[in-house]
Amino acid sequence: MLLKCPKCGVKNYLDPYPFWNFKGKTKCAGCDTFYAVEIATGSPMRAPRPINGTPKDPDLLLPGFADTPDNKPVMGEGKTRPAPRARADVYGKPKPIVRNSRGRLVAGRPLTPADLVGSRARYVVEGKEPK
Ligand SMILES: [Zn+2]
Known part of the structure; x- marks a missing residue:
């Protein structure tokens, strides 16, 4: 409406x-x-x-x-309601899950260089076989 x-x-x-x-x-x-x-x-x-x-x-x-009549959006606190969120507790930050139950890395946060030790990605970057 x-x-x-x-x-x-x-x-x-x-x-x-x-x-x-x-x-x-x-x-x-x-x-x-x-x-x-x-x-x-x-x-x-x-x-x-x-x-x-x-x-x-x-x-x-x-x-x-x-x-507005010339199609400019009016936004701001107290003007319009924020969009509903599927989960109010998630604001686009990564979940704090780092490793699964087998100790392998799973999605959750950006990888640090130390996380890549012995990984395939490290091998590709450095051109050396993992030890
Ligand atoms: Zn008015």
């Missing part, structure tokens, strides 16, 4: 999954105007109307994305 703010013209994209059945407030990312929205099974039950609110309201759900 698209909430185009009549005050500033910013298009606020209310993504379907969190807003599918939703009754509460959302906030325009452009001018910080709060809107009362009521959506049932993906269809708005009534037109969004401006309402008073605070950023701490428990029924506030920010739009997933917003852009």
Whole structure:
């Protein structure tokens, strides 16, 4: 659903999954105007109307994305909601697994030169047989 703010013209994209059945407030990312929205099974039950609110309201759900009338994205803390994460505890850092139960290296972190001692990769680089 698209909430185009009549005050500033910013298009606020209310993504379907969190807003599918939703009754509460959302906030325009452009001018910080709060809107009362009521959506049932993906269809708005009534037109969004401006309402008073605070950023701490428990029924506030920010739009997933917003852009200006000339298609520039509006981002930042308190403007749009961050994308949902499959695992909230993983931020793209390698897992701390280094060796498997047989002591062999497994994926987990970038290899250091010492990890390559006696390995095929070391043999290719140095041109010497592993000892
Ligand atoms: Zn606005």
